[in-house]
Amino acid sequence: MKDSEYNVVEVAVPVPVRSSFSYLSKNQILPGTRVKVSFGSRTLIGVVISSSTKSNFQKDLKSIDSVLDDKELLNKKDIELISWLSNYYKTPIGEVAKLFFPPSMRKEIEIPDEQEIFELTQKGEFYSEDLLKKSPKQLEMLSYFRKEKTATRHGLKSISYDSRILRELIKKELISKKKIKYKEEIQYETTENFLELNSEQKAAYESFKESLGSFKVHLLFGITGSGKTETYMHVVRDVLENHKQVAVLVPEIGLTGSLEKSLKSRFGNKVVTMHSSLSNKDRQRSWKSIQSSSAKIILGTRSSIFTSTPDLGLIIVDEEHDSSYKQNEMPCYSARDTAIYKAKLHDCPVVLASATPSLESFNNAKLKKYALNKLEERVSEASKPKLELMDLRGKEIISGLATNTIAEIKKELTNGNQVMIFQNRRGYSPVVVCESCGWSPNCLNCDVRMVYHKQTNKYSCHHCGYAENYFQECKVCPNNELSFYGAGTEKLEESLRTIFPDFPILRIDSDISYKKDLNTLLAQPLKGEPMILVGTQILAKGHHLPDITLVVILDGDFSLYSIDFRATERMNQLITQVSGRSGRGNKSGKVLIQTFVPEHPSLEKVVDSSYETLAENLLQDRNQNKLPPFYHSINLITESTSYISCKEELIKIRSMFVNPHIDVIGPQPCIIEKRKNIFRWQISAKSKNRTLLHNSLNRVLENHKIIGNKVRLSIDVDPL
Incomplete structure (x- = not known):
């Protein structure tokens, strides 16, 4: 059969090759449709990205095995976004395309049309709690339904539900179960009213509203507690009234809960969430409701930006400065920058919100590329917290706390207030060492020390998860007593329980929050x-x-003293953000920053200057030193079980960069040279001209072929 009798379709197949692949089809297949294709000895699922009626190929092509969808699942703008992501982040197009589907849809799985809904019955509303005294778990679940009225299985995860308990309540007719079509609306009560905006908020809101229906980037630069969320809630309402969709991005899963609750209290059943903690079924169901436009507000983490939103009218990127928006593995995309390009494709505005904007966004606002909307006052009666440096020199320190600091904590607790202590090290002791020979328990897979966790009684690697059971003796010399230094959150919690036995101590870190719902934990301090x-x-x-x-x-x-040029920016952001948790109510707030170098200029500026002033100073330094955002950079990283192969591959690649306007640094080991038993080396290429840099790299990638499979090459565009 001749090629001319067929349609030729370009298919993005999930393999590590940058181009798409041509296949034949008797029928026309629209771009955005999933197809099953033969690829070598394998059968894979790919996405059609283009189709033509005539073949430009003289050779034989394989035919599509089967078409998996009755209609296209991705629209034209999704295909354009896939192409841009592949080109800009130098990632195989098939590896990008698969991200636009939930995991279960990357396989040949039928999408279900129904989901289970559980509702409080009239009998459950008035059922005597005394009858459930012997069943506290049933009473807890019934109390949840009396508050929420309706829930899905995913919603019940916030109370760590047991399906047996749910069955008992259904059996007693206190809860009812039904199945609904996904296009039917799940009813949530809207209970929260919109607050009146102050003059600064109104000005920002009017600016957002004015740009609806056209592409524009807004930087909402508001100090902590200034009401950024309330401001963009108002424009979300306007978008929904125009029958459009809104995508809201947050940097971490832990932030979705409180914002989801707030959105649902305003907009009810129109809200769905998308993040990796959802089950495959729940992600698939949310995806389908968004793709069919029955869901109007999509709340999610960075990967949710890939969800097909046919009626997109607004994107909000909350905490836009957060490094969690950047993926560290290929494709090394920035969800914030992807959101901006997606908004451009959909001809809608995007709001980047932060109390501590990234220098890239701040500089773009200075250059008038972004509209700058500032909120400089806290809402209601809240006042800005007072920052003080606590000099640790010559002071007694207990588990990281100076005695003066302990006295300040005691004073606040005695006055009926709450205290937050920030320690960005989890575990018990970050440093474990033999004082006789200097040996430390290192990870077998990574080039790092392990951290002692008392809760699990293990030494753990925070990079690959490798762990060893606790031991006390040195494995190199006869010394049988290792020494423990430093205080992680576990040790700090233990010490505080001893110092303040009459007050509750609540530890919140990833060791805790992965086991318990973060919103449940944070409900405790809300009791006051x-x-x-x-x-x-x-x-x-x-x-x-x-x-x-x-x-x-x-x-x-x-x-x-970090070698990372972004370290000062991150320090300023973190201190400002942490400080923003203080004095958010009607009481004044205070922030103590413990330091051994209170005279350091960077710390003095944090205390005495606004974040805007700090950002201006850092931009001057970056410009003088040819650093982002004034220069653009790309890291090329080799990974291999062979140390020599990593380095040699990069030497070849470096020799191919011949443009005098591109600076290349390396090859050199990555900061963590060995991770998960893989050696890692890198070179960094930078230039003032972004287009020149990308074109040069494209030529390098076209001409360079890694021979064999000993080395894996990763490309990190705009690294953080």
Whole structure:
């Protein structure tokens, strides 16, 4: 059979090859449709990205095995976004295309049309709690339904539900179960009213509203507690009234819960979430409701930006500065930058919101590329917290806390207030060492020390997850007593329980929050009782805890001597964000920053200057030193079980960069040279001209072929 009798379709197949592949089809297949194809000895699922009626090929082509969808699942703008992501981030187009589907749809799986809904019955509303006294778990679930009225199985995960308990309540006719079509609306009560905006908020809101229906990037630069969320809630309402969709991005899963609750209290059943903690079924169901336009608000983490939104009218990127928006593995995309390009394709505005904007966004606002909307006052009666440096020199320190700091904590607790202590190290002791020979328990797979975790009684690697059971003796010399230094969140929590036995201590870090729902944990301080919260940067992001009056930052020196040129920017952002948890209610707030170098210029500026002033100073330094955002960079990373192969491959690649306007640094080992038993080396190429840099790299990639499979090459465009 001749090629001319067929349609030729280009298929993005999930293989590590940058181009698409041509296949034949008797029927026309629209771009955005999933197809099953033969690829070598394998059968794979790919996505059609283009189709033509005539073949330009003289050779024989394989035919499509089967078409999996009755209609296209991705629209033209999705295909354009896939192409842009592949070209800009130098990633095989098939590897990008698969990200636009939930995991279960990357396989040949039928999408279900129904889901289970559980509702409180009239009998359950008035059922006597005394009858459930002997069944506290049933009573807990019934109380949840009396508050929420309706729930899905995913919603019940917030109370760690047991399906047996649910069955018992259904059997007693306190809860009913039914199945609904996905296009039917799940009813949620809308209980929260919109608050009146102040003059700054109104000005920002009017600016957003004015740009609806056209592409524009807004930087919402508002200090902590200034009402950024309330401001963009108002424009979300306008978008929904125009029958359009809104995508809201947050940097971490832990931030979705409180924002989801707030969105549902305003907009009810129109809200769905998309993130990796959802089950495959729930992600698939959310995806389908978004793709069919029955869901109007999509709340999710970075990968949710790939969800097909046919009626997109607005994108909001909350905490836009957060490095979690950048993926560290290929494709090394920035969800923030992808959101901007997606908004351009859909001809809609995008709002980048932050109290501490990235220097890239701040500079674009200075250059008038972005509209700058500033909120410089806290809402209601809240006042800005007072920042102080606590000089640790010559002071007694207990598990990282100076005795003066302990006295300040005691004073706040005695006055009925809450205290937050920030320590960005989880575990018990970050440093374990033999004082006789200097040996430390290192990870077998990575080039890093392991951290002792008392809760699990293990030494753990925070990079690959490798762990060893606790041992006390050195494995190199006869010494049988290892020494433990430093204080992680576990040790800090233990010490605080000893120092303040009469007050609750709540630890919140990834060791805890992965086991328990973060919103359930954060509900405890919302009761207003005096207590101490101990946590990592999870606590620094976006949480409204109105009774915290004192924030303590244990290690204010953490970034002062880093080799990372972004370290000072991140330190400023983190201190500002952590400080923003203090004094958010009607009480004034205070922030203590413990340091051994209080005279350091960077710390003095943090205390005495606004974030805007800090950003201006950093931009001057970056410009003088040929660093982003004034220069653009790309890292090329080789990974191999062979140390020599990593280095040799990069030497070949470096020799291919011949343009005098491109600076190339390396080859050199990555900061963590060995991870998961794989050696890692890199070169960094930078230029003032972004187009020149990308074109040069494209030529390198076209001409360079890695021989064999000993080395894996990764490309990180705009690395963080």
